[in-house]
Amino acid sequence: MRKEEKSGQIFDFEILRRIYGFLQPYKVRFWSLVILIMVMACVVPLNPLLIRHTIDNEIARGDYNGLSLMLLAMLGVLLLQGFLQFVTSYMAGWLGQTVIRDIRVALYEKILHLRLKFFDDTPIGRLVTRTVSDIETLNDVFSEGLASIAGDILQLVLITGVMFYTDWRLTLICLMTVPFMVVSTYIFKEYIKKSFNEVRIAVSNLNSFVQEHITGMNIVQAFSAEELEYKKFVAINQTHRDANIRSIWAYSVYFPVADVILAAGTGLIVWFGSKQILNHDITLGTLTAFIMFMNLFFRPIRFLADRFNTLQMGIVSTERILKLLDSDEYVANNGSYSANDLKGDVKFENVWFAYNDEEYVLKDISFEVKQGETIALVGATGAGKSSTINLLSRFYEINKGKIFIDGRDLHEYELQSLRSKIGVVLQDVFLFSNTIENNITLGDKSITREKIIEAAKLVGAHDFIERLPDGYDYNVMERGATLSVGQRQLISFVRALVHDPKVIVLDEATSSVDTETEEMIQNAIAKLMKGRTAIVIAHRLSTIQNANKILVLDKGEIKEEGTHESLLEKDGWYAQLHKMQFLATQTH
Structure with missing residues (x-):
């Protein structure tokens, strides 16, 4: 059984201890709530006696x-019971919502600091389920x-x-009927436990599927896979519906049986009375009280x-x-040295790296780039170029x-300080749904x-931004969908520049744009790199x-190194790549 499907034990005292730990900042309110609930349990039997x-x-x-x-x-007594019911309901609800607010903040803070490898292995929909649905379920623990x-339990005893x-x-x-109630309650509890767990899994699967396929909608439509994906969604949604129907069925059977x-x-x-x-042998008042006691x-129990x-x-x-x-899937931030005075000398010394600890994608990589210099990484897809630059910002260890x-x-180096001095411009520019x-x-x-306008003018982005409705306050929508690839790229240059990095990393910065836009971007790159150490990945050797x-x-190893002219003279790997690109250009 996968961890996702684990049913859990009610009296898992370690988990209960951790749950109580969340309550520590509000323990006075919690114990006040417990005391009030106990007082209310003592009040409940008073009316039948009266x-x-x-x-x-x-x-x-x-x-x-006397009457x-x-x-x-x-x-x-009724007014007191109603007042206690109001206070306990409100306090339980307040406590639940306040605690889950704190937990959700702590959970999101944790997610922000997880290493990228964790996100490579974990569906985003599952993380959404953790921060939304699972935490809402935890709210019920506090409120109900x-x-x-x-x-x-105290009410039963009293x-x-x-x-x-x-x-x-x-x-x-009265107690003669209790075994029947206990047996039916136990059967109901076991059945509903199973159906609730199925619902949780179905919700997680729904979140993962919807998030993934909405994000990749352009691929779905490009390959005319709408009908196929629709059928997949119908099947997953049907599983979710069936799981909920089973829980509804259990409730529909149990409460009439209990009645x-x-x-x-x-x-x-x-x-008998x-x-x-x-x-x-008994009075009418006693019989009447017992009829009320039965309900109470x-x-x-129900x-x-x-x-x-x-x-x-x-x-x-x-x-x-x-x-x-x-989770220990986070980047350890044990460094204490500030990167505020960083110059930008970068050195890789016999670096080995694997994503899955089995297959090395970088093998004994060594190179050095001095302050203000530019080093370029070239090679076929999968050669290890992006892996090299990911290590520099400690996205991976x-x-x-x-x-x-x-x-x-x-x-x-202190991690946040280090990353603040490394500007990263990726091939796939991500923009948030914001201005x-x-x-x-x-x-x-x-x-x-x-400062933003100054940086935008420097890289050539100011004019097109000013032409947009609302200018710098223009909402680019999710992932920057309302902007062209070149415009998004220029904004990413401005983003890197305003943070004043000492090291610039450019990952395939011009691989997805036309020649005219590339020329504009190349001018922006030149200004961005001026006076900074630059590590550039490029398919287009002309850049x-x-x-x-x-x-x-190639395959995680450095096959050649040198300047453009010296590598052409060697007539090796680089020269071969150059000839292939030249022929491709001639063909087009």
Whole structure:
């Protein structure tokens, strides 16, 4: 059974301890809630006792004044019970929503710092389920689970004690039906547990499918796969619907069965109690009180099954959340050295790297680039170019070897400080559904509009931004869908420039644009790279002829290195790539 399908144990004390840990900042409110629920459990049996006393005394004697006082007492108990119900419901809801707010913030903060390898292996829809659905389930634990279960159990104990005190014979008659209720409740609990777990899995699968296919909608439509994907979605949605129907069926069967058992118990009490009244062994008030006790006794039993399932699902959700919170799939930030005075000398020394710890994609890579120099990485797809630059920003950790910046090991730098001095421009530019300004600053309030405009003018993006409706306040929509590839690329250059990096990394920055746009981007690149250390990946060799050094990679190894002219003279790997591109250009 996969971890996703684990049912969980109600009394998993380690998980319960961790759940209580979330409550620590609000423990005064939590224990106040528990105390109020216990007080309410003590108040519940009072009205049947007051009714018994009223029937057997005030009504039997015709004492209208006493009857009025008893009615006022009963009204007072009802008002107190209603007030306690309001306070406990509100406090439980407040506690649940406040705690899940804190957990969701902690969970998202954790996700922000997970290493990219984690996202390579984990569907995004599953993470959405963790931060939304699973945490909402945890809310039910606080609002309907722990404290309410304690209150229900206390209410059962108190009512049973009061019933035995009132009349032990009627109590035994009442308890005769309890085994039937317990068995039906247990069967219901087990069935609903299974169906709830199926619902959770179905929700996770739905989230993953919808997120993935909406993101890749251009591929779906480009290959006319709409009908096929529609059928897949219908099947997944049907599984979700069937899982919910099974839980609905369980509720539809259980509560009528519980009502029948309650009615049977009430009938037995009326039958036996009536005989005792005729024999003058008990009073009418006692029988009336017991009929009310029956309802009060079976009510928490019926709800306990639901509350235990709520708690059980909360345990499962908590376990999943804790697994994510406790994940060690994050980049260790043990460095303390600030990168504020970074110059930009970069050195790779015998670096080995594998994504899955089995197949190395980089093998014994060594090179050096001085401050202000440009080094270019070329090679076929899968040669290891992107892997090389991913290691520089510590998106992934190396397996063997060392990487130095300014003669200092990469791990000695404070991570955020290091990344703030490395500007990355990727081939696939990602823009958020937000304004151009916010996509450039990424929420950094210290970057002024004047600085943004200055950077945009420098890379040649200011004119097209000004022509857009609302200019820098224009919303580019999700992934920058309203902009061209070249425009998105220019915005990414502005984004890199305003953060004033000392090292610039360009990954296939011109591979997806036309020749005219490429020329504009090349001018922007030249300005962006001026005075900075640059590591450039390019398929188009014409864009890197002025690099101080070119590395030719193949299957994770450096096959050649040198300048454009020296590599052509060697007539090796680089020369062969150059000839192939030249012939391709001639053909087109």
